Amino acid sequence: MEPAAPTIARRIHVPRLTASAASSTGPHSLARPGPGVGAGVPCKPIACLVGVALCAQAVAEPKKRRRTRRPQPKPAAPKEDAVAEGAEEVTPKKKTGFPAHWRAGQLAAGLKSGRLLTGQLRCPKSQTRGLVLVHDLGEFVVKGSQNMNRAVDGDIVVIERLTAAQDATAATVLRHGMITEEDEVQKVMQEGSEALLFGDKPGARIVAIKERSQREIAGTIYAIDQLEDAERVAADSEARKDDVVLVPADERFPRMFLGPEEVKGDVEDKRVAVVISAWPQSSDFPRARWSRELGKIGDLSTETQVILLEHSVKDEPFTEEVLKCLPPANFTVPKEEVEKRLDLRGLCIFSIDPPGCEDVDDALSCVKLDNGNFEVGVHIADVTHYVKPGTELDREAAERSTSVYLVDRRVDMLPRLLTTDICSLRCDGKDRLTFSAIFEMTPEAEVVNTTFAKGVVNSRAALSYKEAQERLDAKSEDEIGQAIQNLAALARKLRAQRFED
Template sequence: MSSLKTSVSKDMLRPTGRVVGIIKRNWRPYCGMLSKSQIKEARRHLFTPADRRIPRIRIETRQADTLEGQRIIVAIDGWPRNSRYPNGHFVKNLGSAGDKETETEVLLLEHDVPHQAFSQAVLSFLPKMPWSITEEDMKHREDLRHLTVCSVDPPGCTDIDDALHCREIGNGNLEVGVHIADVSHFIRPGNALDEESVKRGTTVYLCEKRIDMVPELLSSNLCSLRSNVDRLAFSCIWEMNHKAEILKTRFTKSIINSKASLTYAEAQMRIDSATMNDDITLSLRGLNKLAKILKKKRIENGALTLASPEVRFHMDSETHDPIDLQTKELKETNSMVEEFMLLANISVAQKIYDEFPEFALLRKHPAPPPSNYDILVKAAKSKNLEIKTDSAKALAESLDKAESPTFPYLNTLLRILTTRCMMQAVYFCSGMDNDFHHYGLASPIYTHFTSPIRRYADIIVHRLLAVAIGADSTYPELTDKHKLAEMCKNLNYRHKMAQYAQRASVAFHTQLFFKTKGVVNEDAYILFVRKNAIVVLIPKYGLEGTVFFEEKDKPTPKLEYNSEVPSLTVEDTIFHVFDKVKVNIMLDDSNIQHQKMRMVLVEPKVRPKIPRTILSFINVKNHHVVKWKFNPEEKT
């Protein structure tokens, strides 16, 4: 009796409450579709928002016939206490549902991505064309046009932020330079151009369009480090020995003239060529050699190498519809560029923190709480592998060892799963925090310096660095830690929303791709098991989806979920994490507003335990009588 009493009183101690008033409404304009009233010539209709968390909204309109099948924007006016739905009004018609332009507009609005054209006030602060470098621009700047600088980027890249050089110097050591577009030269604190850039926070890359953070004149022209033109840069230059140890570091505003704009493939071809020995190629070989040493050191230090199944769409040149999908292939040169960008970011972080310990803008990656790793540890254990998670180094080392000769893809799956255990990396102000560590990179300090064309955080870092080296003057907001902390909050939000918008764009293009494909049969691997489903990854398409075992209007199979192993038993078939299965992938467009990819298990076949003699039975569920008929000739 006493134990019962205890459990009751414990339950009663759970904090409970009720809403007594709403201080501030967090309403915004919502995208969605009209659910037209069935009553003839009715003026009151319901609007269904695209965001499933938002209730339907009652609106009045005479245009219901023309708005049917369209994506529209509705704003909420109020929510009467006695009403099931809020009241709102029609704002704007975005276009037909399913249309590519319309859906792109919807995903930008729903993820709060500022994407309107730049205003005249913003454009008025751009340099007048034709633009050239003046004597005034050369003040506090070093002329580095004689150096063999080149950039390495993805094909078709027009916003080139960074360029590199490497050469031997007299004492047998190497001089290595990372040259970053000097965007802060063109965007001055507090003007309309600066305010618009900080509001946008980041450039957003969708499948076939880019929402620039700064106007095109800067992003694709004056700040882009294109080849054979003079450009203003901010350079981080190291003297290194052949073991990639840094002997000296210096920072300087500069003027450079890039000798080549290469793609990753072109740079790789030069490095590998037996006949090419020109200055650009020699510089690339030197960089590549050092990058390999730097990467090895970083990994020995405990940095994580995590996998994500990224895909690229190949578009039809006329219709711009996706016609092919391929997983991104990473070359040695991708890694080469990445190593020097990381090194520059770390060097700059240390410099601005030494100068401004109270208001350096830094980036940290918190260590995940140990419970985050449960799923990873259990999944590895089910394959007789041990993953240690007490430190980033232990995790990195156990991931490296987690190989299976009979299942080469297992290591990639483990790394993908590890990514899901991670925390989000965030910007912060050094004077408002005391944990600076970047867990994923195993670095005690880190910031963003190398992409000022597409990230506003880097512009602030450039301004701090310029003040630190006496190349520019400070201004009040730059040394106000509260204002910087507020700005970091906005930047973190913008980065998160950009990420979500990018994912939504990939999801939409995936749907377009499968629209013309019909049903596709593919190999998949189980990433997670749930209580009534399995989550699978299809490597060929970098696509993830859920296979449900409980379906509407079908008899429910016997399900047993074991969270310890983890596994799910469906009838007599057991599913473990990382098992290989075959699925049919198809587009489910039954709900035009929420089209989704549907996955159905093909192999292994789940056989229901049903006596062959039973030809039919009646299932009473939710007060509906459903009649099932089984054919004894069928194998399933």
């Protein structure tokens, strides 16, 4: 007789996770073990005493263990997103874990009447509390897993406003479900942070998921029988034979099931990325599909990718469609464009940035006028001249939103041809396009006149912080040195005014 094929559980080395770790992040989450951690999170003193008491009771009054039958594999359920397209969610016969999502007809009527609203869910801290931003109406707070109703950060959801009584009930349930063994200082900090985030915003509950977020979620894969609460997880209505569980690195997301056919290659001591595919009504956990392997736990490149995924930072090469929107590499500002703008090339304009900075997006000028006042210029690179509305470049920039600066590299919002060359106000003798704000200020730093215009500049110098400070300390008398000293004097006056106010 041939030996049985090795299961996922046998192929994966999984550190055991303790009960206290399982309870520390909510009912649908588990402590996130770091690389090389084999014992999970140690139990807290109260939890230990409770555990000892329960063990003593079990010895004194042994109970017959009831065998739990593993559910048989079920056919794949239709995607929940179809609810918003007309399909009805079938309520299972057994007691369900979450409220059923509303049917398409109910959603249409509720949205038309104004009873229901649509917005994107944002979960700043945890998976059991979020904010839904509704256009023109502001943010609504969703409290508790039942009101969250299987939605996760980034989903487009349909919400129903809660009455004052319902909102108070949701807050009470959430408070009673919180960990009660936290350190007092941590508790105060958490409550203060949540007060700033959620304040007195109106409450709501999620009644449908209009569009499920397709963001990648990073984490580590474990076999079910290696989890401390393995029996509960295995007894879940959607658990299938040889399923594995992804424990996310980001605690805003729940643990999730993957079928063995989804796992690609050896995942021992690896970080992987998955995408939520469905979350059945009767299950405590969503199902996910494999996306990619990120690398070995503890590796700098791997953990950097985990951080970028956690914060939804897109770190991929720009597509050909995006690059086609760029001007040629040898681009120069056309004469006809210069004629449309305020010509500031005669000003002594300079930048102050960290050493080696390539993406110089702002520059300064300061000229003393004949009347004794100062003309201070703040010049910002005119990126909008090159990013036309509705283009692939515009859409890509909107999705990325910002450039992200890491310790060892930069993740760009725009292609480098723009950020480090055409839109960089560096000192290389080339003309650059700007949005310029020019202020006339008295020696006492009172603003008496302002001008805002599209301009064209030609930088005279690119200084580091150290170089600018040296010129200031030396009281340099050249044009740039005088400008720096005048700017510093005005800055001191403005700072003093702020303290007085």
